[in-house]
Amino acid sequence: MKVFKYFPLWKIEDIESWLESMEQKGYRLEKIKHSYFFYFKNSSPKQMNYFISYKSFRGKSMGHCDYALLSRYRAHPIESTMCFYTMYRTKECKEDLLLLYEVRLDYIRANLFERFLTALFLTILFSIPLVASIIFQSNSPGIWLFGVMIGICVCFAIYYFYGYLKQKNKCKNYERDKLNR
Numbered sequence: 001m002k003v004f005k006y007f008p009l010w011k012i013e014d015i016e017s018w019l020e021s022m023e024q025k026g027y028r029l030e031k032i033k034h035s036y037f038f039y040f041k042n043s044s045p046k047q048m049n050y051f052i053s054y055k056s057f058r059g060k061s062m063g064h065c066d067y068a069l070l071s072r073y074r075a076h077p078i079e080s081t082m083c084f085y086t087m088y089r090t091k092e093c094k095e096d097l098l099l100l101y102e103v104r105l106d107y108i109r110a111n112l113f114e115r116f117l118t119a120l121f122l123t124i125l126f127s128i129p130l131v132a133s134i135i136f137q138s139n140s141p142g143i144w145l146f147g148v149m150i151g152i153c154v155c156f157a158i159y160y161f162y163g164y165l166k167q168k169n170k171c172k173n174y175e176r177d178k179l180n181r
Helices: 009-024 061-071 094-135 143-180
Strands: 002-004 027-033 037-042 049-054 079-081 085-090
Touching: 009 027, 009 049, 009 085, 009 094, 009 143, 027 085, 049 061, 049 094, 061 085, 061 094, 079 085, 094 143
Parallel strands: 027 079
Antiparallel strands: 002 037, 027 037, 049 085
């Protein structure tokens, strides 16, 4: 069975819960393609936990999570093609993986903020030629392209800033829950 399921970066826990419920229904995740296409096979229903280890192009802190999942928690990596994350399946209970969840929360928050700043920088960068053409009253053909690029960058900046705020709230709630234990 093939399922397309889009999820934003700050909703990783929802995808993990969905995969765990699919496993309990007797559909085991076999592979993932292009980050959002999930391939399942029929199996016997089991209680398994899934963990997404997010990978950005430059980030290395999730590498320690990968190492811990493979060596300490004997997690099984799911075959994936062209994904921005690595999916693991494990029998370990979620309480044993709390440190890994905490590392991931902070890592994703920092990554979302970095993406927001990049989109903001690109917005400013694309605004320079547009402002210059307005100041010098030049009507260059194709200057409208900079307006389109600015619009795209603003949309990405808003999207990533919203995700950053959502992830920041998750981190605050996690810390508050941790103190109340």
